[in-house]
Amino acid sequence: MSRPTDVVVSRVLCVTPNPAVDVTYRVGSWAPGASHRVRDVLERPGGKGVNVARVLRVLGVPAVVVAPLGGPGGDWLAAELRAGGHAVRAVPVAAATRRTVTVVDDTGAATAFNEPGRALSEDEWSAFVAAVAEELGDAVALVVSGSLPAGAPSDLLPRLVAAARDAGVPAVADTSGPALLTVAGAGPALVKPNAHELAEALPGDDGVSGAAGRLLALGAERVVVSLGADGLLGVDGSGGSGESAVWRVAGVPGVAGNPTGAGDATVAALVRGLVAGTPWPEALTDAAALGAAAVLAAAAGEVDLAAYERFLPTLHAERVE
């Protein structure tokens, strides 16, 4: 199988409207209502777009993180990313950057508590959109990933997708809630919800492929639904006579670890494939292999590259509808 690893690309813009200091607590076991001693604490720059940039860097694809950052956490996040060699366009804001806490126990179960993120002012959002528009001049793709903080303008993501279109740059979005529907309506090249996010945003009894088809009908050109241990589903409009085509890549059997950030690795692979013009079934397979390899890495934004190399030849995309 040909792989998109040798392709030289310019920068991918990894826009993170709601960045976070990701805190991972390792404990033996835990229970609600009890008090626990944390065995060790891991802090990483986080937020989904930040993780996408970190995975792209591991893959050798240049990326720049654009994020509103405030308070000591925001300063730390930018400094940490820069120390790791990442390009960062920080938009200074008054509100302190949020934290997320993931508790990982000895069974490997990961329980996440994501703070909502503090509100930004109207001027701060305008500065954020202007920064993205400016950085688009130098970009080959736009990725917008993660939740939006409370009070974010409802047209924020459509504005970013429209700015990307004006710059001739494909847009990929990974978000949840009502923002998933509004961003799909803006016509991005690809959206990547997970199955839970999809069911929450588009409840119904037409299954994962049916709900993904509704995101296509809203305007997304392609939809990839990550299914955790069960792999992923890719849907586009190439089925002929206006019908959608549904592809499935099964999960890698027996992969256990920390799934936080696996979806971000999947997005990183998909955007790399999009930029490189990788055929859709191969791009889906690549994304499933990298997502599974992320589960074996200690923290979100990291991947086990040796596992990725092992997994890739074992997977294939199958047309199921």
Ligand SMILES: O=P(O)(O)OC[C@@]1(O)O[C@H](CO)[C@@H](O)[C@@H]1O
């Ligand atoms: O609250 P959101 O924006 O939906 O997700 C945030 C987050 O949980 O997602 C990443 C894993 O995908 C973590 O690094 C990060 O903090």
